Amino acid sequence: MSRQDHIVHGFKATLVARAVYMLSSALLMFLLARYLLEPDGYGALYWAIGILAIVQLFADLGLGKSAARYISEYREADPGQIPHLLRTTIAFKLVVISIVAGLLFVFHERIAILLRDPEVAPFLAAGVLYVVVFSFSTFTQIAFQGFNHLGYSATVQAISGAGRLLxxxxxxxxxxxxxxxxxxxxxxxxxAAAVGMTILYLEFYRDYEPATEYEDGLSRRLVEYSVPLTATRSANVIDKRIDVVLVGFFLSPVAVAFYTLGKQITDFVLAPAESLGFTISPNFGEQKAAGQLDEAREIYETSLEQTMLFYIPAAVGLAIVADPFVTMVFGPDYSGAVPVLQILCGFVVLMAITNLTSDGLDYLGRARSRAIAKGAASTANFGLNLVLIPTIGVVGAAAATVATHSFYVAVNLYIVHSELSLRITRLARRIGLICAITGVMAVAVLLVTPLISNLAMLLAAIGVGTLTWAVLAVVSGLVDPQQVRSVVT
Incomplete structure (x- = not known):
């Protein structure tokens, strides 16, 4: 199987699983918000999950990603080290998780008091279990990525999504x-964790004959490389979760519900970009090791162009129909989420680039550079949230996210360019053409938006935008229908 076929196969598997995960998440979001929980209960749930995500940082560190990097490297260079790597990683994780989960159990009531909401204490107590099982579920997905067996990663993710929903x-x-x-x-x-760990043991750990000696210094390098990855992951969680925590701290659970709903909708839209980035990332490390940077550049540029061709129009279209979409699907009680979603549409484009780029930088060995940029952006995001949330409310959290992530994306692109020598002029022409197509599509959607009075009309408006975009994308030459057909089939 050629590299391109392997990427397409991995992308399909990951996208299908991500589709199962995101559809189950979307259905869960819809059922909880529309029928099963009031806005304050919905907000309380996701405020607690936001708090637990911060605790999760200390339980996971960057060990999973570091292990995946060295698995990707050693499965070709010295496969006998793989069993040693897996044992070391799991041992380190068990020690760290035990400490973090124990401290959370002992101090969960004090943490709730510090957060000025004693009612969150039961969520934090249950969070002891959440931290443990979530850690191993995500670890197996990352480990399978390192082995470049994305079908197994996809399976674990799909199981977690379906299980949560049920x-x-x-x-x-x-x-x-x-x-x-x-x-x-x-x-x-x-x-999901049980299935993932079982597959990891049966299909991978047992298949590698352990080397007689564990390579000197490999466990130390595993831990050392996890440090910048921990910093990057910490910054990611601050970007994605600290705003939720601060909205709950300064405002109310209802405000958390509005903000969370906007973020969850954007997460759903971002599933394809996340799948593609997860798929192509291991190839960058392999190609750099083989000295094939031209091929890596071609893969990245093509992926970036196709991603922007989808996400720039999608973000603009979502911003236009945000009001009828939120109020008709989730009910008028969630109308406060509309301005949040409209601002976060800018974040959709930025995050699509990030999903495509970030993992690749780790496999290119630039985790430290990315960690520094992410740390700076996250610190700025935290500071802006402290200023904007108390002054302009929940939309301040969304504005802070977009502003600081713009800086982070710019730095990421610069690092990729320094590694792969991107063809900037060619990319700029393509992005400019995509923006022109988006402008025409936006006019078409704006013309029909005033007619939206029910879900059927909302779907019709989306259909008008989609058809306009598809025709222009084909006429402009940015999309080849035959290639699309071959990829899909």
Whole structure:
């Protein structure tokens, strides 16, 4: 199988699983917001999850990503080191998780008091289990990425999404409320972690004959490389979660519900870009090791152009129809999420680039540079949130996210250019053409938006925009229908 075919195959598998995960997440979001929980309960659930995501940082560190980097390198250079790497990584994780989970269990009530909301204490107590099972579920997905077996990563992710949906809904229907939904998350991640660890042992650990000696210094390099990855992951979580925590701290659970709903919608839209970035990333490390940087550049440029061809129009179209979409799908109680979603549409484009780029930088050995940029952006994001949320409310969190992520994306692109020598002029021409297509599409959608009075009309407006975009993309030569057909089939 050629490299391109391998990427396409991995992308399909990852996209299908991400589709299962995101569709299950979207359905769960819809059921909880529309039918099962009031806005304050919905906000309380996701405020607790935001807090637990910060705790999760200390439980995961950057060990999973570091292990994946060295798995990718050593499975070709010295496969006998793979069993040693896996044992070392899991041992380190067990020690760290035990410490973090123990401290959370002991101090969960004090943390709730510090957050000025004693009612969050039961969520934090249950969070001890959440932290453990989520950590191992995500570790197996990352490890399979290092082995470049993305189908297994896809399977684990799909199981976690479907499990969360099933058990969260069941527990809420049994009358357990928001805390029941959290236990649904826990059960879903438990099943995914069990499946992932079983596959990792049966299909990979047992298949490699351990080297007689563990390479001197490899465990030290594993931990050392996890440091910048930890910094980057910490910054990622601050970007994605600290704003939720601060909205709950300064405002209310209802405000958290508005902000979370906007973020969840953008997460759903971003699934294809995340799948593509997850798929192509291991190839950068392999190609750099083989000295094939021209091929790596071609893959990245093509991926970036196709990603922007989809996401720039999608973000603009979503911003235009945000008001009828939110109020018709989730109900008028969530109208406060409309301005949040409109601002976050800018974040959709930025995050699409990030999803395509960030993992690749880790495999190119530029984790430290990315960590510095991410740390600076996240610190700025935290500071802007402290200023904007108390002054202009929940939209301030969205504005801070877009502003600081713009800086981070610019630095990421610069680092990629320094590694792969991107053809800037060619890329600029293509992006300019995509923006022109987006402008025509936006005019078409704006003309029909005043006619939207029900879901059928909303779908029709989206269809008008999609058809306009598709025709222009084909006529301009940016999309070849035959290539699309061959990829899909």
């Amino acid at each position: 058990f969260a809904v069941v527990f809420v229907l049994f009358g357990l409320g928001a805390i029941g939904a959290l236990f649904g998350y826990i059960v879903g991640y438990t099943i």
